Amino acid sequence: MTADAGGGFTAPRLELRQITKSYPAVMANDGVSLRVMPGEIHAVLGENGAGKSTLMKIIYGVVRADAGEMLWNGRPVSISNPAEARRLGIGMVFQHFSLFETLTVAENIALAVDGPFDLEALAARIDAVSERYGLPLDPGRLVHSMSVGERQRVEIVRCLLQEPELLIMDEPTSVLTPQAVRGLFETLQRLASEGCSVLYISHKLEELRTLCHKATVMRDGRVTGMADPARESAAELARLMVGRELPVCTHAPAREGGAVRLEIDGLSRRSDDPFGTDLEDIRLRVHGGEIVGIAGISGNGQQELLACLSGEQPLARAQAARIRIDGREAGHLDTAARRGLGLAVVPEDRLGRGVVAAMPLTDNALLTAHRRGMVRFGMVLSSKVEAFAGRCVRDFDVRCSGVDAEARTLSGGNLQKFIVGREILQKPAVLIAAQPTWGVDVGASAAIRQALIDLRDEGVAILVLSEELEELFEISDRIAVIARGRMSAARAARGTDMEEIGLLMSGLSSDAQLECAHD
Amino acid sequence: METATAIFLATLAAGTPLVFAALGELVAEKSGVLNLGVEGMMIAGAVLAFLVAAETGVLWLGVLAAVLAGAAMAALFAVVTLSFQANQVAAGLALTIFGIGASAYLGLDYTGVALKGIGPVDIPVLGELPVIGPLLFALDPLVYLSFVMFAAVVWFLYRTKAGLVLRGIGESPASAHAIGYPVIGIRYLAVLFGGAMAGLGGAYLALAYTPLWVEAMTAGRGWIALALVVFGTWRPGRVMLGAYLFGGITIVQFHVQAIGIDLPPQVLSMLPYLATIVVLVLISRHAGMIRINAPASLGMSYHPAA
Numbered sequence: 001m002t003a004d005a006g007g008g009f010t011a012p013r014l015e016l017r018q019i020t021k022s023y024p025a026v027m028a029n030d031g032v033s034l035r036v037m038p039g040e041i042h043a044v045l046g047e048n049g050a051g052k053s054t055l056m057k058i059i060y061g062v063v064r065a066d067a068g069e070m071l072w073n074g075r076p077v078s079i080s081n082p083a084e085a086r087r088l089g090i091g092m093v094f095q096h097f098s099l100f101e102t103l104t105v106a107e108n109i110a111l112a113v114d115g116p117f118d119l120e121a122l123a124a125r126i127d128a129v130s131e132r133y134g135l136p137l138d139p140g141r142l143v144h145s146m147s148v149g150e151r152q153r154v155e156i157v158r159c160l161l162q163e164p165e166l167l168i169m170d171e172p173t174s175v176l177t178p179q180a181v182r183g184l185f186e187t188l189q190r191l192a193s194e195g196c197s198v199l200y201i202s203h204k205l206e207e208l209r210t211l212c213h214k215a216t217v218m219r220d221g222r223v224t225g226m227a228d229p230a231r232e233s234a235a236e237l238a239r240l241m242v243g244r245e246l247p248v249c250t251h252a253p254a255r256e257g258g259a260v261r262l263e264i265d266g267l268s269r270r271s272d273d274p275f276g277t278d279l280e281d282i283r284l285r286v287h288g289g290e291i292v293g294i295a296g297i298s299g300n301g302q303q304e305l306l307a308c309l310s311g312e313q314p315l316a317r318a319q320a321a322r323i324r325i326d327g328r329e330a331g332h333l334d335t336a337a338r339r340g341l342g343l344a345v346v347p348e349d350r351l352g353r354g355v356v357a358a359m360p361l362t363d364n365a366l367l368t369a370h371r372r373g374m375v376r377f378g379m380v381l382s383s384k385v386e387a388f389a390g391r392c393v394r395d396f397d398v399r400c401s402g403v404d405a406e407a408r409t410l411s412g413g414n415l416q417k418f419i420v421g422r423e424i425l426q427k428p429a430v431l432i433a434a435q436p437t438w439g440v441d442v443g444a445s446a447a448i449r450q451a452l453i454d455l456r457d458e459g460v461a462i463l464v465l466s467e468e469l470e471e472l473f474e475i476s477d478r479i480a481v482i483a484r485g486r487m488s489a490a491r492a493a494r495g496t497d498m499e500e501i502g503l504l505m506s507g508l509s510s511d512a513q514l515e516c517a518h519d
Numbered sequence: 520m521e522t523a524t525a526i527f528l529a530t531l532a533a534g535t536p537l538v539f540a541a542l543g544e545l546v547a548e549k550s551g552v553l554n555l556g557v558e559g560m561m562i563a564g565a566v567l568a569f570l571v572a573a574e575t576g577v578l579w580l581g582v583l584a585a586v587l588a589g590a591a592m593a594a595l596f597a598v599v600t601l602s603f604q605a606n607q608v609a610a611g612l613a614l615t616i617f618g619i620g621a622s623a624y625l626g627l628d629y630t631g632v633a634l635k636g637i638g639p640v641d642i643p644v645l646g647e648l649p650v651i652g653p654l655l656f657a658l659d660p661l662v663y664l665s666f667v668m669f670a671a672v673v674w675f676l677y678r679t680k681a682g683l684v685l686r687g688i689g690e691s692p693a694s695a696h697a698i699g700y701p702v703i704g705i706r707y708l709a710v711l712f713g714g715a716m717a718g719l720g721g722a723y724l725a726l727a728y729t730p731l732w733v734e735a736m737t738a739g740r741g742w743i744a745l746a747l748v749v750f751g752t753w754r755p756g757r758v759m760l761g762a763y764l765f766g767g768i769t770i771v772q773f774h775v776q777a778i779g780i781d782l783p784p785q786v787l788s789m790l791p792y793l794a795t796i797v798v799l800v801l802i803s804r805h806a807g808m809i810r811i812n813a814p815a816s817l818g819m820s821y822h823p824a825a
Contacts (some may be wrong), residue, residue: 062697082699096692100687102811110680110700111687117680142811 001074013038013166013197014059019068021054028054029065030221034164041188041198043208043229045241046218047441048412052201056168059199060092061085073165091159092168097151099366101144105137109158129160133187148297149180156187167191168199173207177297178469178502180301185211203241204470205234214423217241242442251453253494254477255417258288259408261461262430263324267331269308269315277301279308284480284490286430286461291452292490293476294465295501301485302465303348306434309463310345311335314325326429339368341369342429346420346436348465350412354419357408359402361418364407365389369426396421399449413444420448424455431455449475469498483507524653526770531662532728534766536561536737538665541742541751541758542672543716548748549676549710551689552600553818555611558741559618560592560714564721566622569629569732572725578637582661582722589718590711592618597710604820619735622671626634630730636730637661661723668716673755685709688812692821702821714737717741743792750799753812757803765795 008468016034020027028051038044046052057063059070061079072088079085085092094406099108105373106119109126123139123369130137135153143151152172159167169188188211191511200212208215217225217240266280279301286292296302307313308323308331315322315331323331325341326391333341347353355364362385366374374384389403397418400410407415416436423431433452437445452475456462465482466472472479473493480490481504540557547554554560564585572581596614599605637659640646645656676682685705688695692702724736743765751757768791776787803809 061699082697084699086699094697098691098697100690100694102690102815103687107683107687111683111695111700117683144810487751 003237006046010038012036012071013040013073013313014199014460015071015074016055017069017071019055019058019065019070019397021051021058021063021065028307029058029068029091030358032068032218032221032223034216034223036197036199038197039192039195040214041192041200041212041214043215044199044201044218045203045205045208045215045237045344047203047241049220049441050218050241052218053170053223055200056092056201058168059085060090060168086114086162086164089163090168091162091164091166093152093155093159093172094170097155099143099154099396100152101142103143104139105141105143105154106139107142108154109139109161113161114157117265125161126157129260130157133160133190134183135187148299149176152176152184152218158185159425160191164196164198166197166199168201170201171203172200173202177505178498179373179506181207205237209234219243238442250450251475252457254456255289258290258459260285260324261288262286262432263328263461264309265322265324265329267305267308267315267319267322269313271304271305272313279303279485282482282487282488284463288429288459288461289456290410290477291456291462291464291475293472293479293493294463294482294487295469295472295479295480295505296465296467297505298467298478300483300507302434302482302506305482306345306348306432306465306483309432310343311338340371344368344423344426344428344431346416346423346431346433348434348438350415350419351408355407355415358406359403360402360406361393361398361410362386362389364418365392365403365422372426391425392418395425396451411441413440416440417444418447420451424451428460430461430463432463432465435467436464437466437468445471469501472501473498521632522774524650526767526774527654529770530763530767531658532766533769534730534763534790535662535665535745536723536740537744537762537765538669539720539723540741540761541747541762542668542755543713543720544744545748545753545755545758546676546685547593547670547709547713547717548817549689549753549814550685550706551598551692551814551816551821552591552706552710552713552820553598553607553611554613554614554713555608555745556592556596556618556711556741557713557717558718558737558739559615560589561721561724561741561744562616562622562735562737563592563618564589564718565725565736566626566721566732567718568722569632569634569725570625572634573629577720578634578726581726582719585718585722585725586715587718589714589716589721591714593710593714593717596714597707600711600820601706604822607820611650615741623734624687626732626734630734631731633731634726637727661719661727664719665723667754669759676755686814689816690698692816692823696821696823702823706821717744720744739792743795746796747799750796750803752803752809753814757799761795762800764798765791768794 012035014036016032019029019032021029032055044052045214054063054137058065061081061084095274106123106126110117110119110122126137126139135157137153137157143154172184176184202208212229215227215229216223217227219241227237227240264282267279269279271278277300281306311334314334317332320329320332325338325343328341330338330341351357366380366385369388374381386403392398393400393403398418399414420436436448452462464476476493478490478494479496479501481488481501483505484507526644537595538628540561544554544557567588568581568585571584572578587757596610599610600607639659642656646652676686684700687699696702723736725732747758747761751761772787772790776784
């Protein structure tokens with residue numbers, strides 16, 4: 001291993017001893033110890049809420065630990081803010097980027113590097129670093145006009161300019177195409193070979209196995225194991241991470257020949273948001289009994305498409321025929337009228353659009369399911385609402401204190417199961433789900449995916465928008481890609497692969513080019 | 520010619536209080552803090568400027584008192600909204616109401632008293648040049664100070680690292696905190712600067728523009744300053760332009776009234792407020808430019824996670 005190449009004793013680049021941090025409701029880190037050697041790519045593995053991000057924020061000085069010790073190159077240190085961490089040589093690329101959208105690349109980077117304020121000299125340094133590590137960047141560009149992958153490059157270059165000895169990457173690949181992930185790995189391996197240590201946080205097991213030298217696995221704020229990711233199988237890593245066997249979805253091929261239940265026919269719409277994406281001539285048919293997945297990097301028109309489909313953004317009367325539900329024109333209808341036609345929607349934004357956080361589950365059930373005989377003469381029939389909410393909780397294994405629990409008291413996974421259950425139990429004709437398992441733990445994710453597949457088998461047309469390619473390949477029968485507001489033709493999921501979908505996602509190739517390549 | 524010169528000078532004078540107050544508010548808003556108390560800070564500055572100048576006989580002590588009064592009001596606002604996370608809109612409105620009430624009380628004994636105000640500077644040679652002499656070299660010192668402050672604010676915001684940090688905080692306090700900037704501390708400074716500038720605007724009103732104390736003499740100029748910042752889309756040049764536009768129409772409508780054009784005087788008095796906002800809205804309606812220049816976190820409390 002690189003770390004011991006010298007033969008003698010080398011102090012770890014970073015050593016954590018018994019780090020503890022508690023928040024009012026949870027113990028985020030409970031006696032966590034960790035050791036990273038120079039030049040080592042060290043994975044920290046765990047589910048959402050396992051305490052990985054908190055631990056990284058403690059190392060970077062954003063959050064203070066309640067107790068514990070930190071050693072940097074063998075010396076005890078106490079890091080009270082990120083500027084101090086940077087001075088020591090620690091750089092961090094955040095999961096939710098810490099960039100300023102209305103500033104240029106150079107200005108963004110200037111904010112995080114010390115030294116005289118000279119944007120031109122800085123631009124030259126940015127060019128030099130981005131060339132050296134193969135991360136092309138234009139220092140004069142405004143960040144808001146950049147794709148997620150480009151933004152990540154800005155963050156990485158920002159760190160590299162400080163010549164870090166330790167680079168922390170928090171879920172760096174969750175927003176990248178498979179091709180971009182490969183480029184990132186090359187950069188990281190190059191850094192490691194130059195002696196920089198990397199702390200790599202992820203829940204994606206396969207990529208850890210190819211990249212990382214060592215892995216520390218966390219669960220519920222504690223370290224549950226250490227592993228050599230190259231030797232362990234993904235299933236074994238998963239068991240360390242989840243604490244039990246991973247549930248697997250069963251996904252038989254869809255039955256052919258269902259009627260078209262959702263049809264999008266030449267949908268174009270200019271975005272109201274100046275930084276939004278214009279939709280251009282979107283065409284898609286979803287048949288009863290199939291799941292169509294829409295892949296794409298966020299910000300390529302998914303939100304705009306979703307708003308048009310759900311009815312939050314109804315089209316003009318003249319364009320009513322652009323969207324058809326069970327053959328009926330629906331483009332001009334609002335959300336309520338579309339739900340009346342049998343549409344159900346699981347929005348991406350759980351607490352903002354999916355439920356009202358301060359209301360109990362019963363009221364939240366009523367919000368979309370009131371058409372199912374819960375209201376008579378304008379009066380709410382409480383017993384029916386309670387029965388319906390109870391079924392959601394029972395059938396979809398929602399862990400909560402009861403149907404009177406406020407929505408905000410549920411964990412992300414349980415809340416999502418409740419929302420999915422609420423929509424499915426309304427027996428929709430068409431279900432649209434955006435990021436159905438985003439931020440949901442592995443167990444609940446599997447349950448939600450299985451529920452969608454079961455619903456498909458009842459003849460419902462399902463459209464799933466997701467950034468997680470693995471998820472789309474697991475549940476979709478056909479996959480289309482949205483890039484820069486345009487949609488590719490949907491192709492059979494079993495006849496394509498991540499490589500091809502990734503190329504379409506990057507917008508670098510179109511259907512036509514791919515077809516040429518196949519000839 | 521004489522009239523044109525007079526209108527020009529009067530326009531500068533009428534616009535200057537707005538330049539001070541609006542530039543101060545611009546800096547505060549660029550850091551993400553919406554302080555609706557400009558009117559209150561301005562009138563507090565005006566009353567203290569007048570009071571101190573009348574008692575001591577030293578006009579510059581009055582100006583200094585106004586700056587301190589504005590900053591003190593702003594400090595009150597900052598403690599409430601930045602340290603205790605109170606709602607910025609409500610706190611700002613309360614500050615304005617407080618300022619108007621307190622100034623009326625403090626100024627009770629001075630109502631109608633007149634002072635010999637701050638006069639034009641006397642620059643030999645340059646001031647005697649034909650045409651441009653009186654236009655450029657015989658203004659009062661506070662007007663020159665407003666030019667300096669304008670240049671200083673532009674230089675600070677767009678040419679210095681500190682200005683970049685300030686804009687960054689207004690755009691995304693969470694990101695700024697994540698890379699290690701003291702969000703609350705910098706917002707304090709921005710709000711204090713805004714208060715001092717509003718106080719200065721008040722001082723100009725009470726000591727130079729109309730050197731006498733009248734209750735509620737700011738007459739909504741604080742609100743116009745706020746509107747200038749928003750409708751000038753947070754760009755100092757447009758904000759300055761708006762201030763002089765307001766000043767210009769204020770003066771022209773006086774002349775129109777004097778000529779005896781048959782319009783109700785109330786309509787004419789409305790004109791500067793209306794025209795300024797209409798013009799600024801028309802020249803600044805580009806949505807993309809608004810998004811680039813508007814501080815995204817404006818008016819939202821920020822509490823760094825410990």
